[in-house]
Amino acid sequence: MRISTFVPAIMAFTLFTATTQALPAHPHHERAIDLLKRGGSSTTTAPDLIATVAKIFIQAETKILADACVDLKVSACADVIVKLNAKASLLKIINIDVKVKDLEVSAKADVDADIKARIDLDLKAVVLANIDAHVRTVVGKVCPKADKACLKKNARSIVVQVAALINVDVKKLTVKVKADLAAHAKLRLDLFIKKLDLNALGLARVTVSAIVHVRATVDAHIKAFIDVCAKLLVNAKVIADIGAL
Structure with a gap:
């Protein structure tokens, strides 16, 4: 050039x-x-999809577990027997047994309210708080890319695996509930007794003590709760919702 x-x-x-x-x-x-x-x-990113799947699980399983816990709380309260004993320093006190029975009704109501509140707190701490982590673990294993096609294809498998992990926590919950029933009931009764002013009822120098007994039926009630949760946690709607992402 x-x-x-x-x-x-x-x-x-x-x-x-x-x-x-x-x-x-x-x-x-x-x-x-x-x-x-x-x-x-x-399109929606993988982290967003995982968060959506976790949200679906948390909303659905929280309702399922809360509904199941209604029966567990009723059963647990029925399994706890409360007895109050009163000793008077004056031999001529009248109708002391009737007054103690009245106190037992109030004490039992106080104990029942405490048991229900503690089960709700344990449910949140032992079971519900772990659902998000369980979902992320299972989705990360089944669908590493968390893409819609994989989630749709494996929706049922994901639900079954997450439900299995949640059910392990449900069993931990029941162990804690059973182990704590008597101790919590006794603690609540002690607080109840300390608040009593028996002198105001005309029962001078009366001391009250409490006895707590947990029925053997608690085991059957706990097993029923675990069985119900295991059955309901594999939820058709959750499978459908994940498959529809």
């Missing part, structure tokens, strides 16, 4: 390059570049 031809060509190319670099980018071009930098897709 002759020098007279080469120089103008170089100058033209340089001018073209400078001009195109100076041109403002169109908004849709910037959007396209941004998408390419982020993976080239505007």
